[in-house]
Amino acid sequence: MMDHAKIQEIEISLFLQALFLRHGYDFRDYAKASLKRRVLNIASAAKVDSVAELIPRLLHDRDYLAEVLAELSVPVTEMFRDPTVFKALRHTVLPRLATYPRFNIWQAGCATGEEVYSLAIMLEEEGLLDRAQIYATDINDNALQSAEDGIFPLRCLEEYQRNYQAAGGKAKFSDYYLANAGFFRIHERFRKKIVFAHHNLVSDGVFCEVQLILCRNVLIYFNNDLQRHVLKLFHDSLVRGGFLCLGTRESLRAVEAEKLFIPVNRDMMIFHKNGEAP
Amino acid sequence: MPSPAASHHSSVNRQAGQPRFQAAVIGCSAGGLEALKIVLGALPPNLDIAVIVVAHTAHDGDHLLPSLLGNICKLPVSEARERDPVEPGRIYVAPPNYHLLIEPNRGFALSVDERVCFVRPSIDVLFCSAADAYREQLIGLILTGANQDGALGLKAVKDAGGYTLAQDPSTAYADTMPKAAIETGAVDRVLPLDALAADILRACTLSVES
Numbered sequence: 496m497m498d499h500a501k502i503q504e505i506e507i508s509l510f511l512q513a514l515f516l517r518h519g520y521d522f523r524d525y526a527k528a529s530l531k532r533r534v535l536n537i538a539s540a541a542k543v544d545s546v547a548e549l550i551p552r553l554l555h556d557r558d559y560l561a562e563v564l565a566e567l568s569v570p571v572t573e574m575f576r577d578p579t580v581f582k583a584l585r586h587t588v589l590p591r592l593a594t595y596p597r598f599n600i601w602q603a604g605c606a607t608g609e610e611v612y613s614l615a616i617m618l619e620e621e622g623l624l625d626r627a628q629i630y631a632t633d634i635n636d637n638a639l640q641s642a643e644d645g646i647f648p649l650r651c652l653e654e655y656q657r658n659y660q661a662a663g664g665k666a667k668f669s670d671y672y673l674a675n676a677g678f679f680r681i682h683e684r685f686r687k688k689i690v691f692a693h694h695n696l697v698s699d700g701v702f703c704e705v706q707l708i709l710c711r712n713v714l715i716y717f718n719n720d721l722q723r724h725v726l727k728l729f730h731d732s733l734v735r736g737g738f739l740c741l742g743t744r745e746s747l748r749a750v751e752a753e754k755l756f757i758p759v760n761r762d763m764m765i766f767h768k769n770g771e772a773p
Numbered sequence: 774m775p776s777p778a779a780s781h782h783s784s785v786n787r788q789a790g791q792p793r794f795q796a797a798v799i800g801c802s803a804g805g806l807e808a809l810k811i812v813l814g815a816l817p818p819n820l821d822i823a824v825i826v827v828a829h830t831a832h833d834g835d836h837l838l839p840s841l842l843g844n845i846c847k848l849p850v851s852e853a854r855e856r857d858p859v860e861p862g863r864i865y866v867a868p869p870n871y872h873l874l875i876e877p878n879r880g881f882a883l884s885v886d887e888r889v890c891f892v893r894p895s896i897d898v899l900f901c902s903a904a905d906a907y908r909e910q911l912i913g914l915i916l917t918g919a920n921q922d923g924a925l926g927l928k929a930v931k932d933a934g935g936y937t938l939a940q941d942p943s944t945a946y947a948d949t950m951p952k953a954a955i956e957t958g959a960v961d962r963v964l965p966l967d968a969l970a971a972d973i974l975r976a977c978t979l980s981v982e983s
Contacts, residue, residue, distance in 0.1 A: 500905060500933065528874035528902040529884040571885050712885045715855055744868050744883055746855040 506546035507534050513550050518560050520634070521697050522567060524721035530567070537566045561637060569716070570606035570638035573651065575613045576711070577743055578661035583763040584614075585663055588707060588738050589621045597626050598706040601732065603696055604713035605631035608642025608689075609655075613662075614709065615685040620665045624688060630703060632694035643691045645681035652679055696725045701732045708733060711764075712742035719749045730755040730768060739766045794822050794936070794977050795910040796859060796875075798903045800896030800926065802829040802918025804946025806838070808966055810845050812916070813864055815970035818847040822912070822977055824864045825853065825903065827873060827896045829918065838866050853881045867894040874902035890922035900926025909934030912973060916940045916966075918950025924957050931959035936976055941965045 507530075508523075515521045522530060538546050552559050575581050592598050602611045611631040618624040633639050647655075652674070659668045672679040694702060696713070708729050714722050726747070729739055739756055741747075741764040747756070756766035801808055805828045813824065828838060836852070843850040846864060853865040859879050867873035871883040872894050882902075889895035900913055900923065913930035915923045917940060931937045937960050942948035944965040954960055964972055 500908075526874075526876060526882045528876050528882050528905070529872070529886060531905070532874075532886070532898065532901070569884070569886050571887055712883075715883045715885075719856075742885075744855060744871055746857075749856050 503546065507531055510534060510546050510550055510553070513553050514563065517554050519698065520560075520564065520695070524697070524718045525716050526718055529716060533567050533569070537563060540566070564635050565637045568606075568633065568635040568638065570633075570635055570641075572606045572609045573658065574609040574647075574655040575658035575662045575664075576610060578658045578663075580711075580740065580743060580763045580765075581613060581617060581662035583760050583765060584740060585617055585621065587760055587763075587765060588740070589617070589623060591736075591738070592627075592706055593621070593623055595626070595706060597628070599703055600627060600629045600707045600709070601703065601705040602629070602631045603694070603708060603710040603729075605633050605642055605691070606635070606638050607647075608638075608645060608691070609647065610709065610711065611642070611689055612645060612681045612685055613659075615688055616659075616664075616671050617662070619685070624685075627688060629689045630692060630705070631689050632692050632702075634693065634695045636693060639691050639693065643686070645686045646678050647681075649674060649677050649679055696728065697721065701728060703732065704734055705732055705737060706734055707738045707740070709740045711740065712745065714741060715745055722747070723750045726750060726752055726755055733768045735768065737768045739768070740764060741766070792821065792977060793910060794912055795861070795879075796823040796825060796903065796907050797912035797914060797973055798900050798926075798930070799824065799826045799914045799916065800828075800900065800918070800923040800950075801826075801916035802892075802896075802920060802922065802947065802950055804917040805829070806841065807946065808916045808940065809842060811966055812914070812969050812973075813842055813848075813850075814845040815967075816846065816848055816864075817974065819862075820848060820974070820977065821861045823859045823861050824848070825859065825867075825873070825875070825899065826864065827867045827894045827899045829892045829894075829896075829920075829922070830869065836869055842866065855881055855883045857881050867899065869894075872898040874898060875906040876902075877906055879906050890920055892920070892922055896923035897926035897929075901929045904929040904933040904935060907933070907935065911935035912938065912976060914938040914940075914969060914973070915951050915954040915960075916969075917945035917947050919947040920949060921953045923950055924953040927954045928957045928959040931957075931961070937961045938969060938972065939963050940969065 511523050605611050618627050656668045757769050759765045759767050839850045839852050848864050850864040852868050874882040876882050913927045927937050939951040939954045939960045941963050942951045
């Protein structure tokens with residue numbers, strides 16, 4: 496007899512197949528354990544007994560897609576998350592960017608934008624913001640809209656302030672936002688330097704040539720094949736000697752990434768494109 | 774889609790002399806470090822299951838946990854690394870600020886998904902994924918803690934056919950977590966802190982002989 500867990504596995508696989516065939520979003524090469532959790536969260540939010548019951552809605556209700564993507568794409572981030580990484584970027588990467596008259600930065604999987612604003616603030620402090628064009632992309636349109644608004648809950652402010660200082664912030668964090676009832680809004684001058692765009696790392700190709708890619712804690716959700724695919728995409732997007740920054744606990748061991756990238760600071764997971772001097 | 778590794782190891786197909794248990798998952802919160810020292814420190818160097826730990830720790834010293842435990846354990850202790858296979862005879866600790874999960878192929882995975890029960894890493898997240906990966910080959914243990922995390926996870930371990938333990942709340946620094954686990958009705962044995970390691974060992978030994 497087939498047990499419940501096995502049946503649930505079949506249901507999740509069918510759900511992902513339906514999502515792909517109907518809407519073109521392919522989550523089939525995502526790491527299984529955390530994806531299962533999120534699919535079960537969707538089922539629980541819809542108050543259905545089984546994942547299979549979600550499939551008709553996914554196929555026939557056009558508006559349901561956004562809700563599903565919002566849940567599957569995990570928009571969880573914070574400003575200056577892992578402050579030591581931002582410190583390392585400031586000291587290792589930004590001086591290299593300063594050698595370009597103009598440069599492009601791509602944050603892939605920007606979620607609600609906290610990190611890309613952190614980067615923009617740091618660029619301003621190093622006198623580089625005017626020369627930068629920043630692209631921030633995600634597959635979750637709801638998250639992108641929040642990111643573009645640049646509005647964050649006030650309850651996070653204290654933590655962000657701490658992170659900012661730990662990241663070697665040179666001014667007062669309060670120089671960079673306007674506080675309002677329950678929210679704070681990142682200053683306009685940062686928002687207008689960033690282009691927020693829909694981009695799917697699984698299915699979309701190279702869309703610009705960049706000097707720095709930030710993609711932190713996105714690859715942890717992908718299986719080895721998809722990691723390989725995305726790392727190749729990053730490699731193709733970077734200029735000679737361009738930089739890649741991943742999450743500090745991410746692993747590239749399974750995917751022979753050393754052919755594509757060489758560590759600049761392994762603890763901080765900062766790499767440069769292989770084949771050329773940094 | 775390949776079937777998960779667990780289905781190749783079901784109890785029906787298990788050969789005589791092959792150990793039933795492959796891994797133990799342990800969760801703790803407030804007061805957890807002292808409790809872990811007692812349980813993990815008493816495990817012998819020849820233990821042939823993997824031990825995977827989620828400890829809620831709210832400060833920046835989290836990454837010190839492997840070295841704090843490493844000093845008093847006879848088994849090697851390390852932070853669980855994404856995509857590494859889970860190996861027997863080792864103690865693994867979840868990295869700070871990431872959920873730790875076990876993939877169906879019994880490798881480690883990380884996520885930065887929302888906090889569960891206000892915490893990341895969450896015991897529920899580890900236990901539920903480990904229950905899927907190991908089915909009846911898993912031991913689950915809930916130690917001291919001041920919240921509800923782990924109760925659902927321990928129930929998942931039990932539902933998958935695993936063996937479940939909770940620290941006797943009267944011996945816990947904070948009794949909320951073991952109490953919540955016990956209240957699910959999914960706990961096989963409730964034992965005082967200093968008897969838990971011996972019971973894990975007993976379960977592992979019995980399962981080889983039977």
